[in-house]
Amino acid sequence: MGTLFSTVGICAKRDDIGVMRTLHALTADLLGRGKRVLIDDSHDPAIYGVEACSRAELGAASDLVVVVGGDGTLLDAGRAVAAHGVPLLGINLGRLGFMVDVLPDDMKSTFDDVFAGRYIAEARLMISARLKPAGREIEADGMPAINECVVRNQAFARVLDFDTYMNGDFISHHRADGMVIATPTGSTAYALSGGGPVLHPGLNALALVPICPHTLSDRPLIVDAEHEIEIHIAQTIEGGALYTSDGQLSRGLAAGDSVVVARAPYNLNLIHPPGYDYFNILRNKLHWGRGQQAHRV
Structure with missing residues (x-):
């Protein structure tokens, strides 16, 4: 698996109009970059001009899995694909977005970085x-x-x-x-x-x-x-x-x-955009701790 991620799988929250709009933009971007795009078969692939793939086979068939939804969607997708070692990148359409840390408006710039090899890889214990x-x-x-x-x-x-x-x-x-x-x-x-x-x-x-x-x-x-x-x-x-x-x-x-x-005998592999900061997530999502203060002279 190289940094090019030639085959990209998509797991997305079901029955959500907002997700469908994001999927149209996501699949168009990936296809425009020449990627082979697979989507889990709970969605109609013909709507997006991509290939269908069962959730059970998506991990083995993909170099990268993009999760569209909230943290619950990522948990569901992660359990399904983690054993194959494929990394996941989350597009946040949920409420908290603690693990899915890319906003839809930032998708294009994030993919620019990820497909150029500029990202933060992280292995999470399962x-x-x-x-x-x-x-x-x-x-x-x-x-x-x-x-x-x-x-x-x-x-x-x-x-x-x-x-x-x-x-x-x-x-x-x-x-x-x-x-x-x-x-x-x-x-x-x-x-x-x-x-x-x-x-x-x-x-x-x-x-x-x-x-x-x-x-x-x-x-x-x-x-x-x-x-x-x-x-x-x-x-x-x-x-x-x-x-x-x-x-x-x-x-x-x-x-x-x-x-x-x-x-578990395997980890959950995540990809974060450049600049990802765990403690920043804690402060902004869970309101833990306090912001940095200017030093007094």
């Missing part, structure tokens, strides 16, 4: 969760996550009892609404709202953040991302529990089930 139903073997297939894996109570009015383990060693028993296991990318999402710390995306670490714990001493815990974390649901719970990846994929859990979370 995790994967496997379910171990009570009394059975652990499932072979994992469910990938970019932001977080979450285990929580299914009946929102009930507290969930569960235990946590690291590499088989007992960590703690918890009575809480659940637990968030967040990557550095996800530390500014659900985990942050639960009182977790912000982790710089370059860290090889995970944040374990209890959701509304029923004790003052159950605080977030930071661990090395190379460790395997297990959440074991108590046999005594009433009703069920729920597992989710990035708030988008979910599986039901029953008493005695476990969820085993480990680092």
Whole structure:
């Protein structure tokens, strides 16, 4: 894969008029540069004069994937294509735009830079969760996550009892609404709202953040991302529990089930335009910290 990115795939938010307008401008720009353009088959390729490609095949068929939408669209696309190592570039049509950092008006100048090799490449840690139903073997297939894996109570009015383990060693028993296991990318999402710390995306670490714990001493815990974390649901719970990846994929859990979370065997590769600054994003998107002050004489 060179800096020319001769084949560009597009993943875009569905059923949105604003997205369609941006897609017309995007595909026209890419075709005008002589790129082969593929679009995920939830969109009609004939409208844009490009080729259709299934989401499952888009990562292997593309040198670059452009995501049009918000952060949720990028999470969905990222889980689908990350295993192929293809980088993603996000066009922001959402509300926050924490990961999709190119505005539609800046598309042309951004592509001028990217196709000339002027960009910032970044690899983001991903995790994967496997379910171990009570009394059975652990499932072979994992469910990938970019932001977080979450285990929580299914009946929102009930507290969930569960235990946590690291590499088989007992960590703690918890009575809480659940637990968030967040990557550095996800530390500014659900985990942050639960009182977790912000982790710089370059860290090889995970944040374990209890959701509304029923004790003052159950605080977030930071661990090395190379460790395997297990959440074991108590046999005594009433009703069920729920597992989710990035708030988008979910599986039901029953008493005695476990969820085993480990680092995924691949990263999410992102491309940012020149001048990208993570701390600037924190200040402007999440209103974290304060602006730089002029030095007093």
